[in-house]
Amino acid sequence: xxxxxxxxxxxxxxxxxxxxxxxxxxxxxxFLVSALTEAGHHLHERKLLRDDRYAIRAQVAAWxxxxxxxxxxxxGGTGFTGRDSTPEAIRPLLDKEMPGFGELxxxxxxxxxGTSSLQSRAFAxxxxxxxxxxxxxxxxxxxxxxxxxxxxxxxxxTRPCNLVGLLPRLGEH
Numbered sequence: 001x002x003x004x005x006x007x008x009x010x011x012x013x014x015x016x017x018x019x020x021x022x023x024x025x026x027x028x029x030x031f032l033v034s035a036l037t038e039a040g041h042h043l044h045e046r047k048l049l050r051d052d053r054y055a056i057r058a059q060v061a062a063w064x065x066x067x068x069x070x071x072x073x074x075x076g077g078t079g080f081t082g083r084d085s086t087p088e089a090i091r092p093l094l095d096k097e098m099p100g101f102g103e104l105x106x107x108x109x110x111x112x113x114g115t116s117s118l119q120s121r122a123f124a125x126x127x128x129x130x131x132x133x134x135x136x137x138x139x140x141x142x143x144x145x146x147x148x149x150x151x152x153x154x155x156x157x158t159r160p161c162n163l164v165g166l167l168p169r170l171g172e173h
Contacts, residue, residue, distance in 0.1 A: 008156040008164050010041045010070040013063045016048040017056055017076035017086050018137060023048050027139045028075040035146045036073070041154065044069050051077050053089035060090055064130040070167065071130060071154065076137030078121045086134050087121050094125035094132065101133065101149065108148045109141065129170040131163060 014036075016029040023029070026048055033043055044063070049055050056077065063069045077086030091097075101124035109117035122145070124133045135145045156164040 005156045005165075007040055008167075010154060010164065011044045011068055012036050012041050012071045012073060012154075013044040013069055014046045015056070015059060015072065015074045016046075016137070017051050017074060018048060019051050019083055021048065028135075028137055028142045031139050031142050032073050032075060032146065035143075035151070036154075039151055039155070051083045051085055053085040056086060056089035057093065060127075060132065061093055064093065064128045064132065067129075069130055072132045073150075074132070074134045075142050076135075078123075078134050078136050080119055080121070084121070087123060090132060090134055091123075091125075093127045095128065096126045098124040098126065098131075104149055105135075105145055108144055112140070112144060126170065129167075 014029055014032045016026050018026070029046060029048065033046060037043060047059055049059060060072055060074070063072050074086055074090070077084045077089070102122050105122045106117045106120055109120060120136050120141070122135055122141075124131065126132070133145070133150065135142050152158045153163045156162060
């Protein structure tokens with residue numbers, strides 16, 4: 001019989017990208033903070049920035065440069081409007097993309113919102129041994145991403161495998 005894995009609390013940062021919300025009105029960021037702490041993880045820091053690709057990139061770069069941060073959850077800026085620039089801000093920082101995250105997110109979103117899921121440019125990747133997840137700005141989308149994908153993959157007890165189990169090996173050369 002194999003030993004059961006123990007829960008490993010991660011240190012996660014939350015960034016909301018919005019031109020219209022304040023922290024007091026940020027239900028998506030509120031949800032992510034609540035969900036990650038209820039799951040047993042620790043909030044490293046939470047910020048809200050306007051949709052400016054250089055400000056977004058600078059903030060995420062600071063978090064991924066911090067060796068104590070295991071992951072960054074970004075909500076907002078993943079749509080198709082002229083101001084939506086989260087993918088353009090973050091993709092240059094990624095060492096590796098995680099195509100399956102965006103694909104699976106759109107599949108589970110399709111079950112909820114139908115073809116409107118085509119408008120999501122949600123994505124994920126790895127940067128400096130830090131997981132980065134970019135989610136749409138709606139609270140419903142954050143709830144879907146957390147409940148159907150992130151909660152399990154950020155839990156070392158998930159079988160057959162999970163992202164937490166990769167952490168010790170991410171720096172291999």
